[in-house]
Amino acid sequence: MSSHTDATPTLGVGILGAGPVTQAIHLPSLARLGDILTVRHIMDVDAAVAESVAARVGAAHSTSIDALLGDPAVQIVAICSPHQFHAEQVIAACRAGKKAVLCEKPFAMNAEEAARISAVSEETGVPIIVGAMHTFDPGWLAAMENRDDLTGTAHTIRSSIVLPPNARFEDFATEIITRPAGSAPDYSDPEVIKGALRGGIMGLAIHDLPLIRRFTPDFKDIEVLEARHVRPFGYVISLRTPTRTIELRAAMNNTWKPEWSFEAFSDDAALRIDFTPSYVQAGSAVATFSRGSGTTVHGPFDHNGYEGEWRELAALATGAKQPPAAQTLIDDLTFALDIADATAASLDAGQAAREAAQPSVPEGAHA
Amino acid sequence: MSSQYSVRATPEAREAGAVALAVASLPESFGPAVGENPADVVVIAGQPGWTGEAATAVTAGARGVVVVNPAAENTDSLQAAAQQAGAAVVLDQRWASNPAIPAAEDAVRSMVGRAAILDSVATAPVGTDTGDLLADHLAAVVRVTGPLGKLRVLARGPHGYTSTAVLANGAPVALQGIASGARPAGVTITLLTDDGGVSVALPEPHAAWPAMVKVTGPQGELLLPTIYESAHRATWRRLKEHLDAGTKPSDLQRFAATSESLATLT
Numbered sequence: 001m002s003s004h005t006d007a008t009p010t011l012g013v014g015i016l017g018a019g020p021v022t023q024a025i026h027l028p029s030l031a032r033l034g035d036i037l038t039v040r041h042i043m044d045v046d047a048a049v050a051e052s053v054a055a056r057v058g059a060a061h062s063t064s065i066d067a068l069l070g071d072p073a074v075q076i077v078a079i080c081s082p083h084q085f086h087a088e089q090v091i092a093a094c095r096a097g098k099k100a101v102l103c104e105k106p107f108a109m110n111a112e113e114a115a116r117i118s119a120v121s122e123e124t125g126v127p128i129i130v131g132a133m134h135t136f137d138p139g140w141l142a143a144m145e146n147r148d149d150l151t152g153t154a155h156t157i158r159s160s161i162v163l164p165p166n167a168r169f170e171d172f173a174t175e176i177i178t179r180p181a182g183s184a185p186d187y188s189d190p191e192v193i194k195g196a197l198r199g200g201i202m203g204l205a206i207h208d209l210p211l212i213r214r215f216t217p218d219f220k221d222i223e224v225l226e227a228r229h230v231r232p233f234g235y236v237i238s239l240r241t242p243t244r245t246i247e248l249r250a251a252m253n254n255t256w257k258p259e260w261s262f263e264a265f266s267d268d269a270a271l272r273i274d275f276t277p278s279y280v281q282a283g284s285a286v287a288t289f290s291r292g293s294g295t296t297v298h299g300p301f302d303h304n305g306y307e308g309e310w311r312e313l314a315a316l317a318t319g320a321k322q323p324p325a326a327q328t329l330i331d332d333l334t335f336a337l338d339i340a341d342a343t344a345a346s347l348d349a350g351q352a353a354r355e356a357a358q359p360s361v362p363e364g365a366h367a
Numbered sequence: 368m369s370s371q372y373s374v375r376a377t378p379e380a381r382e383a384g385a386v387a388l389a390v391a392s393l394p395e396s397f398g399p400a401v402g403e404n405p406a407d408v409v410v411i412a413g414q415p416g417w418t419g420e421a422a423t424a425v426t427a428g429a430r431g432v433v434v435v436n437p438a439a440e441n442t443d444s445l446q447a448a449a450q451q452a453g454a455a456v457v458l459d460q461r462w463a464s465n466p467a468i469p470a471a472e473d474a475v476r477s478m479v480g481r482a483a484i485l486d487s488v489a490t491a492p493v494g495t496d497t498g499d500l501l502a503d504h505l506a507a508v509v510r511v512t513g514p515l516g517k518l519r520v521l522a523r524g525p526h527g528y529t530s531t532a533v534l535a536n537g538a539p540v541a542l543q544g545i546a547s548g549a550r551p552a553g554v555t556i557t558l559l560t561d562d563g564g565v566s567v568a569l570p571e572p573h574a575a576w577p578a579m580v581k582v583t584g585p586q587g588e589l590l591l592p593t594i595y596e597s598a599h600r601a602t603w604r605r606l607k608e609h610l611d612a613g614t615k616p617s618d619l620q621r622f623a624a625t626s627e628s629l630a631t632l633t
Contacts, residue, residue, distance in 0.1 A: 155526040155527075156526060156527060156543075156545045156547070158488075158543075160486070162559060225521040225522055225529060226521055226531055228531075228539040230483055230484045230538075230539060231483055231538075232483075232561070234483070234484065236484060236486070236539045236541050238521055238522075238529045238531070238541070240522055240529075245522065245524075245526065245527065245529060245543075247529070247541065247543055249484070249486050249541065251483055251484055251559050253483060253559065253560070253561045253562065254561050254562045255559075255561075255562055255563055255564070255583065256585070257563070257583055257588065265490075265545050265547040265549060266547065266549070267493045267526075267546070267547055267548060267549075268493075268547070268548050268549055269547075269549050270547060270549035270550055290549045290550045291549060292548055292549065
């Protein structure tokens with residue numbers, strides 16, 4: 001592990017996991033916030049990656065979580081490790097007495113874990129935010145400030161995502177080392193489809209599910225009408241609650257043209273938010289309200305939700321802002337998990353129905 | 368100067384099809400029928416039973432029939448009657464008759480075999496009958512994609528509907544209807560392939576605002592030429608061309624595909 005000796009009045013940041021998200025998203029965002037935040041420590045299980053990424057920002061490096069959490073120069077911890085490690089690492093960061101924690105989504109794999117994390121956060125007084133970047137986007141925040149009663153009156157909500165390969169935008173943001181290897185899934189296997197849809201919900205849709213939930217007061221009564229896989233990776237999921245119709249669309253393909261939008265409609269008002277692509281620092285989303293013959297536009301603002309996350313963390317760490325309610329984080333997570341579970345159940349039901357509908361082959365017959 | 372065809376419309380059709388405006392915008396080609404003289408062109412509204420009404424008109428000697436917003440109905444008898452009488456029957460459909468549709472159809476058909484997903488949304492004012500909205504919506508989609516498979520309605524209510532289908536290659540089709548007065552009514556159709564796609568935005572037919580058809584590929588995005596002509600006027604212009612040339616439009620045959628799709632929903 002290397003060391004650092006300089007001292008500045010900025011808040012020190014430690015990052016667990018130095019993969020493409022850290023390299024292409026967090027470090028460029030932090031580079032724009034050098035007056036309030038400084039990267040002090042990079043941890044990765046791959047020592048060479050940790051060293052290389054840390055060298056870019058003059059930070060210490062290690063392969064040990066304990067080393068990072070024990071580093072007194074680190075006041076804010078960002079958890080960018082694989083999903084299954086999030087819960088334990090968030091709890092460890094809280095127990096280490098840090099000032100604030102950013103956990104990449106999802107911050108837990110089930111509601112019990114989420115409740116446990118929230119309890120530790122409350123006990124230690126360490127605020128936690130989840131890296132659902134769109135909830136920190138100034139375009140979204142402006143929409144929330146100007147929504148009037150739309151969160152209560154909306155009846156139809158749409159999330160639509162078309163994404164080029166991640167590498168296209170990672171390469172616009174930085175110079176990546178150690179990209180994870182790709183694979184060619186067997187989509188003839190229903191279990192692979194089920195896994196792909198679950199991954200789509202917990203890895204992609206989850207960016208906007210907190211937004212959708214704000215417009216869905218009866219979110220606990222979510223029902224999957226139909227869920228379909230889009231090749232090579234994506235989904236079409238039709239949902240409803242007693243008062244809302246919700247459509248989720250996503251396609252990750254080889255196009256150059258990204259589109260990421262959120263829409264909500266009531267009888268007399270509509271909101272559309274067009275988000276900028278992930279990875280690049282392309283400013284905020286633009287929120288457009290339509291009300292009959294008139295439209296009102298908010299944005300673009302000069303920074304995106306990733307930078308917004310870090311600004312929020314700095315404000316939390318200095319006590320300038322109060323942390324979000326623990327129940328909000330738990331509800332956001334359980335909403336996503338409920339959709340993922342219901343999607344899997346609907347696929348199982350569909351598969352069972354198809355098998356039941358197939359004519360049985362007489363014993364001894366040859367196909 | 369070309370010959371002018373006389374026109375007579377039922378009151379319902381006159382309003383629904385903005386007939387006076389369309390005819391006035393083609394003053395060399397069409398004009399109102401005078402007195403009780405038989406009209407060259409009869410305009411009827413497409414409520415249930417319209418095929419019989421149209422057949423009666425062609426049997427009585429109308430050379431052309433315009434049907435405004437036709438409801439799903441079997442057109443076999445009408446096709447036979449029109450064929451026998453040598454009459455031209457054109458359909459003035461809310462979105463499917465937009466003059467940008469032929470170019471949109473070409474663009475979509477050239478990519479639909481490689482489609483990954485087709486997503487389409489129709490919006491209409493609050494109070495619109497969702498069955499009528501779905502019929503207008505499907506007519507536009509089927510016009511550019513061809514017949515859809517496994518079409519069904521997942522949910523329907525006063526705020527709209529959610530429908531599902533598949534393209535010929537098995538790619539998912541998602542059709543959503545939304546009742547809201549927040550935005551101008553219209554239809555969007557988005558076809559995505561692995562490296563691009565086609566997006567189509569069709570406006571309401573009561574003004575000459577243009578549809579937007581964009582084709583996206585590896586080399587960039589192309590906005591097809593905009594056509595500042597309403598669906599109503601485009602319908603009348605097509606009729607004029609057929610009447611002048613003595614050719615027969617394929618509207619009824621095409622409409623059979625939409626009716627077939629709708630029939631699977633009932």
